[in-house]
Amino acid sequence: MSASFYEFFCPVKIIAGHKALEHIPFELGVLQSERPMVITDKGVIGAGLLAHVEASLQAADIAIAALFDEVPPDSSMDTVQQAAAMYRAQGCDSILAVGGGSVIDTSKGVNILVSEGGQDLHAYAGAHNLKKPLKPLFVVPTTSGTGSEVTMVAVISDTKKQVKVPFTSYFLMPNAAILDPRMTVTLPAHLTAMTAMDAMTHAIESYTCLASNPVSEVYAFNAVKKVSAHLLNVMDKPTDAEGRLALAEASTMAGIAFSNAMVGLVHALGHSLGAVAHLPHGLCMNLFLPYVLEYNQEFIAPRLGELLLAIGGAEMYAATPSEARAGRTIEVVRQLRDAIYQRSKLPRTLKESGKVTRDQLSQIAEMAVNDGSILFNPKEADVGDLLALLNHAWS
Numbered sequence: 001m002s003a004s005f006y007e008f009f010c011p012v013k014i015i016a017g018h019k020a021l022e023h024i025p026f027e028l029g030v031l032q033s034e035r036p037m038v039i040t041d042k043g044v045i046g047a048g049l050l051a052h053v054e055a056s057l058q059a060a061d062i063a064i065a066a067l068f069d070e071v072p073p074d075s076s077m078d079t080v081q082q083a084a085a086m087y088r089a090q091g092c093d094s095i096l097a098v099g100g101g102s103v104i105d106t107s108k109g110v111n112i113l114v115s116e117g118g119q120d121l122h123a124y125a126g127a128h129n130l131k132k133p134l135k136p137l138f139v140v141p142t143t144s145g146t147g148s149e150v151t152m153v154a155v156i157s158d159t160k161k162q163v164k165v166p167f168t169s170y171f172l173m174p175n176a177a178i179l180d181p182r183m184t185v186t187l188p189a190h191l192t193a194m195t196a197m198d199a200m201t202h203a204i205e206s207y208t209c210l211a212s213n214p215v216s217e218v219y220a221f222n223a224v225k226k227v228s229a230h231l232l233n234v235m236d237k238p239t240d241a242e243g244r245l246a247l248a249e250a251s252t253m254a255g256i257a258f259s260n261a262m263v264g265l266v267h268a269l270g271h272s273l274g275a276v277a278h279l280p281h282g283l284c285m286n287l288f289l290p291y292v293l294e295y296n297q298e299f300i301a302p303r304l305g306e307l308l309l310a311i312g313g314a315e316m317y318a319a320t321p322s323e324a325r326a327g328r329t330i331e332v333v334r335q336l337r338d339a340i341y342q343r344s345k346l347p348r349t350l351k352e353s354g355k356v357t358r359d360q361l362s363q364i365a366e367m368a369v370n371d372g373s374i375l376f377n378p379k380e381a382d383v384g385d386l387l388a389l390l391n392h393a394w395s
Contacts, residue, residue, distance in 0.1 A: 016249060021052055036093070039106060094135055097140065104149060105154040126166070143195045197337075222310070223257060225311070268373040277360065279355055283347060
């Protein structure tokens, strides 16, 4: 299933471990950054997570030149402009993003404006419209799911036009991602599950979709393995530092994988459901994953069967006949979702979400068939196919 020709690119330095934050001053120094701007949100501040970052900087006598903590749950053009104005006013020379996907996307948008100049972020929207390196950007994720710390993509909302604007460029990739379990230890069970299933979906889709390649497969396989081994343990014991680190690593591995191998129909449906019903992305991934795997099964059976080793373990893999492994993989995915539901009530169906009506399914199908992710799905789908799949996922 691997392409006869492929490209693989990930220049982001990964600093991971139980003292990873203490390495931030060195990374700033390498790039001669002396006045970092911290971009974060109120939730990170309220959880006391920024204190860990501040301590690492203070130990090296580095002062935060500016602190912007007004990032909303959904990054916006207005927010980016406000943060960029603060960056310029305080004479900053680098950005330290501390947060989840919205904070990271906001930071990428700010980096465009402060590096390129001006206020018109739209001028750089789309693919590869940045022509030179940007200011130093370092990312400290506080969730384990989006993989944004290693991707070349940002999505920022234009609230005036009520559209989400995508930005894609190699220059948007951070200089370094700092993975430290202290930064995710306060994440509630349902958010831990949502973000981990986002990473799981990134990994499984990148492993089984049309652009999969031998290098991305290594990252994807191990991401699946780490989520499977640690997610439930972390939900039961949130202070499990080893498990938290493993989930953070899985998110980053899955981000590297899908950046190079793309995703498929789970994401096409998830993007559309999120737009119509305003459901969190990770919830959408958890909801659609087994249904799409069943839809694709005849086209991806060997690849899906390989993942049984990662998601079910060596004993299950060895005990399952080769022709039954793909189906068993889907069964294990369902069992994992059931176990998550028992712990956090994370919805497994559209009906359980309580936010979707059956008369919205046609709209979701129409949007999904035009989503770019569908191009890499191994099995073609038209609106009728998607509507049938949505009805199957209803209950």
